[in-house]
Amino acid sequence: MATESGSVPHELDPDAFRELGYRTIDVIADYYDSLDDRPVYVQAAPEDVVAAFDEPLPESGVDPDRILDAIETDVIPYATHNPSPRFFGFVMGGGQPIATLADAVAAAVNMNVGGWHPAPSGTEVERTVVEWLADAIGYPTDAMGFLTSGGTMANVVAVLTAFRDHTNHETRQMGLQGEDRPTYTLYVADHECHSSIYRAADMLNLGRDAVRLVPSNDDFTMNVDALEARLDADEADGDEPFCVVGQAGSINVSAIDPLEDIAAVCEARDVWFHVDGACGAVGAMLPELADRYAGLDRADSVTLDPHKWLNVPYECGAVLVDDQDALAETFAMHAAYLRGSVAETPAEFDYYEFGPQMSRGFRALKVWATFKHLGVDGYRAHLRGGIARAEHLHERVRDHDDFETVQEPNLFIYSFRYAPADVQAAFEAGRGDETHPGEPMDRVHEYVDRLNQALVDEVVDSGLAFLTTTLVHDRRTLRMSICNHRTTDDDIDAVFDALADTGARLDADWRPEASLPL
Incomplete structure (x- = not known):
C-alpha cells in the first residue's frame, strides 16, 4: 500500500536503487577482475564461516548499504570461487558476465514461466532457447x-x-499400484x-x-x-x-x-x-x-x-x-x-x-543473452579451448615419471593418477597375472590411493586450485574438469606442478613407515 506521498513503504526509491545498483556492479566487476588473485577455496575454518552467518532473525530493517557491506566482507570472501580459472571440481562452468546482467533483469521482471499469460516474453525466450540448443547439437529443432x-x-x-x-x-492415474x-x-x-x-x-x-x-x-x-x-x-x-x-x-x-x-x-x-x-x-x-x-x-x-x-x-x-x-x-x-x-x-x-x-523462474534469459553475445562461433572457440587444455594436461601426465594415465583425453574432463615411478614398475610387473597383485600389492594400491587423496586435499586447502578425486576401476584417481572458459595452459601447469611437488614430498615423508613390498 502506498503512503500519502505515493511511495511504497520499505521499497527503495529509484535514485537509491540506482546508487546501490552502481555499487553492486562495481562489486561484481571487481570480483571478476580479481579472480586470478583469489584463493579458489575458502581460507577459513568451517566454524568461522558458520559464525559469520549465525545471527537471529532481524526484527527491524537495516540500511541497504550495510547489506552490501556484509556481502563484500562475508559472502564473497567465504565463497568457493567457481568462476576462477583454477576451479576444476565437479562440472561447473565459470559463468559469463553478460548472463549475470541478464539474470538481474530476469529477477527484476520476476515472471513465472509456468504459463504463457504470466510470462509471454519469458515463454517465447525459452522456446527460442530450446530450439537453439537443439539446433546447436544437431537434434531435431521441432x-x-x-x-x-x-x-x-x-x-x-x-x-x-x-x-x-x-x-x-x-x-x-494408479502409479505402480496395479497388481502383477x-x-x-x-x-x-x-x-x-x-x-x-x-x-x-x-x-x-x-x-x-x-x-x-x-x-x-x-x-x-x-x-x-x-x-x-x-x-x-x-x-x-x-x-x-x-x-x-x-x-x-x-x-x-x-x-x-x-x-x-x-x-x-x-x-x-x-x-x-x-x-x-x-x-x-x-x-x-x-x-x-x-x-x-x-x-x-x-x-x-x-x-x-x-x-x-x-x-x-x-x-x-x-x-x-x-x-x-x-x-x-x-x-x-x-x-x-x-x-x-x-x-x-x-x-x-x-x-x-x-x-x-x-512455478518456474526465468532461466532462459541468461542463456539467450549469452548465445547472442558469443554466437555459435564464440562458443566453439570456448569448447575447443577446454579440449586443448585437457590434451595439454594429458601431455604433462604422460611425460612425468611419477604420474600415470588412466584414459586418453576425450572432451574436457580428465582423470589421471599420481604413482611414483618405482610403484608403477611394480604394478607393471604384476600385470598379466589374474591372481596378482595379491595381498602385498593390494597394500601398495591402498597406499597410492591414500597418497592421491592427500595431495589433492593439500592443494585444495592451499587455495591454489579446487579439484577432486574419483574412482576409476575402483582406484582413487585425480580428476580435473576443465570447462571454465577462463582457464589457460598456465593454470594447468601451475596446478600440475603443485600436484607433482606435493606428491613427491608426501611420498618421501610416508614411504619409510609404509613398508611397501617393492
Missing part, C-alpha cells in the same frame, strides 16, 4: 523441451517420460553411470535395482553386444526393459558411448533411447567431432546442462524430447483457476503442461 534446475531433474523428466511412454501412460506388474528396467554403462540415473529410478519409485549396468569397453564406453545380451537375459527373466541411457561425455573421463549403435538396438526393440549429455552433449557443436556424436539425433530424449560447458551461471539444465505428445501425456494437467482469468489465445503455450513445475 523437439519439445524446457530448462530445468540441472542434469538430475532433466534426467528425471526424461526417464519418467520414457517409462510413461512404455506403459502407454496407464501409470499416470513386472520389473521395469533401464540400462547404462557400468563404469560411468551418473548418480542422477539412480536418483531418477529412486524418485520414480522403480527402485535403484531397476538400473542395470552394462559392461564397458576398455575406453569406458558401453559394450553394445553386452547390452543386447543383457536385454535378452532380462526379458527372459520376465523383466520389461523400457529405456537405455547412452552417455555423451561421462562424468569421470568424458566418454561418449557408441550412440549410433545403441540407437539401432533401441529402435529394433522399441525401447526408449535417452542420451545423458549433461556434461558433453554441447560438444556436438564442433564439426570435427561429428563422427563421435553420430546417432545423437536419433535419441528419443537428450539432456544437457548450459551451466556446465556453456558457462551459464547456475542453475540451468535442459531436457529435449523428440516426441512432444509423449512429454505432454506425461505431465499434462488441468486446473480451473489457471484458465479462469485470461481468455485463451492462439499463441498460448503453458510450460506447466509439459513438465513437473508450476
